[in-house]
Amino acid sequence: MYSVIVVPPACARPGGQIRIASGESLTFGRRETPGGLTIAHEGVPRIAGDISAQRDFWLLTNRSADQTYVVENPEGAGEHIKVAPGRVDAPVAFEFSRVVLPAAGDLLAFDVWAPRQIFTGPEAHELPGSATTPAFSLDRTKRYFAVLAALCEPRLRGEPHAPTPAVDHLVQRLRPSWPTVKRSSVYWNIDYLALKLRVRPGPETAEPGRRANGKKEALVSLALRFDLVREDDLIVLASSASHTSRISRASRTYEGCA
Incomplete structure (x- = not known):
């Protein structure tokens, strides 16, 4: 069962998506690799990095010698993480992510989805004793x-x-x-x-x-x-x-x- 979906640039159909099972990896870069993601741009390294699926999150390896990669959360109103050159297996826990690569004056991007995220149900919090005071008390009707x-x-x-x-x-x-x-x-x-x-x-x-x-x-x-x-x-x-x-x-x- 796949746990991570990589959506190549300009991919308009599900058939163009790449699914990765937990424990598997995908290499991306300018050079074509079997089962990998090819980004045909002269500013992208031949082997730019790797994505490894780990159940409900994924790891990003930046194989560039001098470029920082940015992983954005499109639903996070500016939330992002930076992955420094040479960083191996940086964990990414966003459910929807956009990987941004600086490339010779351009910014290239592709998406990574981690749809297998699991959340606890209310029953996990039903313990005896007084209830926890909410961190932020906001009334959405006001x-x-x-x-x-x-x-x-x-x-x-x-x-x-x-x-x-x-x-x-x-x-x-x-x-x-x-x-x-x-x-x-x-x-x-x-x-x-x-x-x-x-x-x-x-x-x-x-x-x-x-x-x-x-x-x-x-x-x-x-x-x-x-x-x-x-x-x-x-x-x-x-x-x-x-x-x-x-x-x-x-x-x-x-x-x-x-």
């Missing part, structure tokens, strides 16, 4: 969560290095589901989130003119790092009509607080 979702939206939409939205942009983005929103309301919710999530802007953002930007950046960084806001949560930014119908289909409700 307007502060909609403000947090709007802050995170650009990076969740595939722009991992996007700046945090300005307050005026947040007001416009929130208005479809919150018609009476004002700048003061957004500022209040940002301050409330910073208090609730215990974040503070760093020393470099402490001067008066940059405090709001520092709070926004700190909130976005924390929310995305710990998956407090996911792409599915952006439904709270939908307009009232479409929001109501979509919530009905998903059996969810959204009732902001004043």
Whole structure:
């Protein structure tokens, strides 16, 4: 049974994918190798690296003498790891990964999927005694969560290095589901989130003119790092009509607080 799927560049059909069973390896590079992945570009080493499947994760070996490879998590809003030249068997635990190779001025990429990931069920946590206090207590039906979702939206939409939205942009983005929103309301919710999530802007953002930007950046960084806001949560930014119908289909409700 395969545990890792390698998707070559420009692969449009399942038949072009390469499946690797746990314990097996695949070599990639400019030179054609039996069962390997050929990347025909003069900037790619003849043998650029190896991918080894290990149950529900995989290992990356960088055989380049001078180029760092980057493995991105396309669903992680900028999450990535760097694999230095010569590094052997660097573990990658992303379910969906994009391997980026610098090649003579170009950036070449191919995908690696690890769909066999396993998670424990709720029964594994049903032990006697008091319940564990949640690390982050967020109510997705409140307007502060909609403000947090709007802050995170650009990076969740595939722009991992996007700046945090300005307050005026947040007001416009929130208005479809919150018609009476004002700048003061957004500022209040940002301050409330910073208090609730215990974040503070760093020393470099402490001067008066940059405090709001520092709070926004700190909130976005924390929310995305710990998956407090996911792409599915952006439904709270939908307009009232479409929001109501979509919530009905998903059996969810959204009732902001004043």
